[in-house]
Amino acid sequence: xxxxxxxxxxxxxxxxxxxxxxxxxxxxxxxxxxxxxxxxxxxxxxxxxxxxxxxxxxxxxxxxxxxxxxxxxxxxxxxxxxxxxxxxxxxxxxxxxxxxxxxxxxxxxxxxxxxxxxxxxxxxxxxxxxxxxxxxxxxxxxxxxxxxxxxxxxxxxxxxxxxxxxxxxxxxxxxxxxxxxxxxxxxxxxxxxxxxxxxxxxxxxxxxxxxxxxxxxxxxxxxxxxxxxxxxxxxxxxxxxxxxxxxxxxxxxxxxxxxxxxxxxxxxxxxxxxxxxxxxxxxxxxxxxxxxxxxxxxxxxxxx
Amino acid sequence: xxxxxxxxxxxxxxxxxxxxxxxxxxxxxxxxxxxxxxxxxxxxxxxxxxxxxxxxxxxxxxxxxxxxxxxxxxxxxxxxxxxxxxxxxxxxxxxxxxxxxxxxxxxxxxxxxxxxxxxxxxxxxxxxxxxxxxxxxxxxxxxxxxxxxxxxxxxxxxxxxxxxxxxxxxxxxxxxxxxxxxxxxxxxxxxxxxxxxxxxxxxxxxxxxxxxxxxxxxxxxxxxxxxxxxxxxxxxxxxxxxxxxxxxxxxxxxxxxxxxxxxxxxxxxxxxxxxxxxxxxxxxxxxxxxxxxxxxxxxxxxxxxxxxxxxxxxxxxxxxxxxxxxxxxxxxxxxxxxxxxxxxxxxxxxxxxxxxxxxxxxxxxxxxxxxxxxxxxxxxxxxxxxxxxxxxxxxxxxxxxxxxxxxxxxxxxxxxxxxxxxxxxxxxxxxxxxxxxxxxxxxxxxxxxxxxxxxxxxxxxxxxxxxxxxxxxxxxxxxxxxxxxxxxxxxxxxxxxxxxxxxxxxxxxxxxxxxxxxxxxxxxxxxxxxxxxxxxxxxxxxxxxxxxxxxxxxxxxxxxxxxxxxxxxxxxxxxxxxxxxxxxxxxxxxxxxxxxxxxxxxxxxxxxxxxx
Numbered sequence: 012x013x014x015x016x017x018x019x020x021x022x023x024x025x026x027x028x029x030x031x032x033x034x035x036x037x038x039x040x041x042x043x044x045x046x047x048x049x050x051x052x053x054x055x056x057x058x059x060x061x062x063x064x065x066x067x068x069x070x071x072x073x074x075x076x077x078x079x080x081x082x083x084x085x086x087x088x089x090x091x092x093x094x095x096x097x098x099x100x101x102x103x104x105x106x107x108x109x110x111x112x113x114x115x116x117x118x119x120x121x122x123x124x125x126x127x128x129x130x131x132x133x134x135x136x137x138x139x140x141x142x143x144x145x146x147x148x149x150x151x152x153x154x155x156x157x158x159x160x161x162x163x164x165x166x167x168x169x170x171x172x173x174x175x176x177x178x179x180x181x182x183x184x185x186x187x188x189x190x191x192x193x194x195x196x197x198x199x200x201x202x203x204x205x206x207x208x209x210x211x212x213x214x215x216x217x218x219x220x221x222x223x224x225x226x227x228x229x230x231x232x233x234x235x236x237x238x239x240x241x242x243x244x245x246x247x248x249x250x251x252x253x254x255x256x257x258x259x260x261x262x263x264x265x266x267x268x269x270x271x272x273x274x275x276x277x278x279x280x281x282x283x284x285x286x287x288x289x290x291x292x293x294x295x296x297x298x299x300x301x302x303x304x305x306x307x308x309x310x311x312x313x314x315x
Numbered sequence: 316x317x318x319x320x321x322x323x324x325x326x327x328x329x330x331x332x333x334x335x336x337x338x339x340x341x342x343x344x345x346x347x348x349x350x351x352x353x354x355x356x357x358x359x360x361x362x363x364x365x366x367x368x369x370x371x372x373x374x375x376x377x378x379x380x381x382x383x384x385x386x387x388x389x390x391x392x393x394x395x396x397x398x399x400x401x402x403x404x405x406x407x408x409x410x411x412x413x414x415x416x417x418x419x420x421x422x423x424x425x426x427x428x429x430x431x432x433x434x435x436x437x438x439x440x441x442x443x444x445x446x447x448x449x450x451x452x453x454x455x456x457x458x459x460x461x462x463x464x465x466x467x468x469x470x471x472x473x474x475x476x477x478x479x480x481x482x483x484x485x486x487x488x489x490x491x492x493x494x495x496x497x498x499x500x501x502x503x504x505x506x507x508x509x510x511x512x513x514x515x516x517x518x519x520x521x522x523x524x525x526x527x528x529x530x531x532x533x534x535x536x537x538x539x540x541x542x543x544x545x546x547x548x549x550x551x552x553x554x555x556x557x558x559x560x561x562x563x564x565x566x567x568x569x570x571x572x573x574x575x576x577x578x579x580x581x582x583x584x585x586x587x588x589x590x591x592x593x594x595x596x597x598x599x600x601x602x603x604x605x606x607x608x609x610x611x612x613x614x615x616x617x618x619x620x621x622x623x624x625x626x627x628x629x630x631x632x633x634x635x636x637x638x639x640x641x642x643x644x645x646x647x648x649x650x651x652x653x654x655x656x657x658x659x660x661x662x663x664x665x666x667x668x669x670x671x672x673x674x675x676x677x678x679x680x681x682x683x684x685x686x687x688x689x690x691x692x693x694x695x696x697x698x699x700x701x702x703x704x705x706x707x708x709x710x711x712x713x714x715x716x717x718x719x720x721x722x723x724x725x726x727x728x729x730x731x732x733x734x735x736x737x738x739x740x741x742x743x744x745x746x747x748x749x750x751x752x753x754x755x756x757x758x759x760x761x762x763x764x765x766x767x768x769x770x771x772x773x774x775x776x777x778x779x780x781x782x783x784x785x786x787x788x789x790x791x792x793x794x795x796x797x798x799x800x801x802x803x804x805x806x807x808x809x810x811x812x813x814x815x816x817x818x819x820x821x822x823x824x825x826x827x828x829x830x831x832x833x834x835x836x837x838x839x840x841x842x843x844x845x846x847x848x849x850x851x852x853x854x855x856x857x858x859x860x861x862x863x864x865x866x867x868x869x870x871x872x873x874x875x876x877x878x879x880x881x882x883x884x885x886x887x888x889x890x891x892x893x894x895x896x897x898x899x900x901x902x903x904x905x906x907x908x909x910x911x912x913x914x915x916x917x918x919x920x921x922x923x924x925x926x927x
Binding site for chain 2: 058060061062063064065066067068070094095096097103106107108109110111112113115156158159160161162286
């Protein structure tokens with residue numbers, strides 16, 4: 012994989028405690044990176060997929076090495092989320108039918124979910140956490156499909172991973188997070204506002220930074236980084252809008268829990284960017300809902 | 316050793332990495348080149364506004380992206396069906412069609428539409444892989460890209476696929492623009508057509524309105540012409556009715572007047588008979604008689620004017636009539652007459668009254684054409700017409716009388732109408748003058764012509780059939796003895812003074828005269844005379860008996876009783892057809908009232924054999 016640098020624009024108010032905040036961010040990322048790392052399989056998959064001379068057999072061989080991943084991918088491929096008309100029983104068929112890049116995105120989501128384990132139950136109910144994340148992924152994916160986006164699975168992965176920064180915080184600074192949750196509850200303030208006030212950055216920024224660190228494509232990392240500040244997305248504003256919107260919808264519908272008590276405010280420009288009629292939103296949610304349960308069953312099992 | 320092996324492995328791993336990265340780099344560079352040339356592609360798309368052009372440009376561009384074995388684009392139809400619309404190379408059309416059919420059959424096609432991304436599936440038949448990619452924008456599916464990749468399980472690397480997607484998206488937007496442009500153009504065209512239609516309709520409506528207005532104007536004019544015509548006709552009708560009532564009135568007066576004249580004339584002539592011609596008063600009586608004849612002629616003219624009718628023809632010397640007419644009409648006026656009447660002019664068989672009436676009218680007309688005075692020339696000529704003459708008259712001898720004035724003339728446009736009844740240019744004219752000239756000429760088997768120049772005068776010429784060689788009998792006073800006769804004569808007349816004078820004349824001439832007042836009495840007298848064996852040698856019957864049996868009916872009765880009876884009709888109405896054609900009504904002769912003694916005697920002498 013080539014050198015991949017991810018530069019995110021810094022928020023103006025961060026300039027005051029600039030150094031301190033940067034150090035804090037670096038600490039969080041480094042600590043996480045030392046404990047959790049993206050499985051090699053993802054990197055290899057990426058390489059094969061991008062290689063002009065590789066074949067489906069190469070892809071199949073790599074994925075098949077991880078039995079768990081293989082099983083989950085096949086289950087996903089046969090889930091209502093895809094609704095393929097016949098059974099997809101092999102990875103090579105999944106690769107041709109779903110698409111290699113789409114498979115790669117799914118593999119990423121599955122892999123990351125498998126990484127974060129052993130997070131204290133007192134901070135967050137992991138099942139409930141992934142429930143929110145998966146619902147966000149599905150709704151973001153539905154928005155992307157509605158928008159006729161070419162790689163909806165990437166949006167799906169970004170949706171699943173959008174709160175990965177919270178996991179980083181839970182594992183690295185659990186006490187501070189606990190304090191902030193209490194503060195949020197007492198002050199009836201959004202948790203990410205409190206994060207913002209405290210560190211000059213939010214869990215979204217942390218998640219985005221982590222994914223970038225892992226050489227995850229920017230089309231996934233930036234939407235995660237900016238999902239609470241979508242106007243900052245410079246390269247993938249549309250994908251960011253999907254995540255921003257889906258997060259709010261999931262919070263509004265009360266699907267799962269990510270530690271946030273309140274529904275975040277909607278950035279109006281994202282709505283304009285998506286160009287989806289307000290009336291279609293109900294249709295989109297109705298379309299996404301039946302996929303939730305089974306996708307949760309497939310992906311949520313190992314996360315719990 | 317181990318270290319070395321590890322190092323070698325490490326080196327070979329690094330070499331492998333380098334070679335992979337170089338290759339990937341190459342690939343990316345090529346894709347970048349390819350994307351750079353997208354501007355060309357865009358230009359192609361923009362240049363060609365047709366769907367076919369966009370398909371072609373897309374295929375050409377994608378051909379540079381990847382060595383496809385064959386590729387094609389299916390057009391998305393309005394009814395949601397798909398048709399292969401373009402193909403590259405064209406030779407793979409059938410193969411691609413088969414691939415499409417099987418992709419549709421096994422659901423791959425629908426899946427590709429749903430996924431809106433590149434789907435690569437092994438072909439059902441043949442050793443190749445099928446790539447399907449929907450060509451869609453956010454608003455809708457515009458088509459489907461289909462391509463063959465060599466090998467059964469071929470894979471296209473992600474960067475290439477993404478480039479492909481991006482190109483197809485561009486293509487999709489171009490197709491959409493094209494479709495929208497077409498719709499827009501159709502709209503504007505239909506709008507334009509509608510505008511044109513409406514304009515044409517308005518124009519037609521305007522033309523129709525104009526035509527209708529014109530028609531209205533024309534019919535308006537026609538109507539006003541018709542109204543004017545009708546008004547004229549009404550005026551003429553009123554005039555005609557006026558004339559008719561005048562005619563009836565004049566006819567009535569003339570009839571009575573004629574009877575009076577008959578009495579005067581009969582008495583005068585009777586008186587003259589009883590004295591010697593050398594007697595001092597004989598000449599006075601003769602003058603009186605002449606004046607009475609003229610008065611009688613005047614009444615004739617009145618009757619002719621009132622009724623028209625058949626001329627009672629007799630041989631007439633035109634010279635005397637012309638002279639008399641000229642002096643009568645022009646007397647007292649500023650118009651002089653010049654008569655050019657050579658010796659030997661042929662006589663005409665004509666009704667004297669009508670002949671002189673025609674001349675009178677022509678002369679009156681000439682005099683009126685010269686209100687400031689002038690000269691009217693009356694010329695008499697003998698003319699023998701051949702067949703095919705200009706006057707369209709039968710060949711034969713004719714008397715031509717020309718009346719020429721130096722008056723105002725008649726405009727050419729009026730020439731054809733001057734003989735029409737009631738046509739007049741004079742404020743006091745009846746419009747009957749020239750019309751009666753025409754009808755008189757016609758009735759006599761002749762014709763009348765006109766030539767005129769405005770401001771120079773008019774020339775009328777009358778042709779009347781002539782009788783060369785014959786001379787009218789002069790009004791010679793014959794010895795009374797020559798006229799004497801004998802026999803019983805019955806005279807029927809409603810006027811007692813006529814009965815009286817007639818009886819006296821007849822008795823003077825030696826006849827045994829009896830009289831009665833109407834036809835019924837006449838029949839009774841006739842029967843009585845036969846019973847006593849004293850039959851009448853001749854019966855004179857007045858034609859018109861107001862309130863009683865007239866001459867016509869009486870004649871028919873008498874003729875029944877005696878087919879050989881000698882019957883003479885007498886009437887003041889010389890124009891009555893019975894007078895003109897008395898034979899047809901069972902009469903042997905006719906006497907026109909007023910008659911003088913001479914005429915009566917002559918007629919009787921003609922019909923009653925001396926031996927009786």
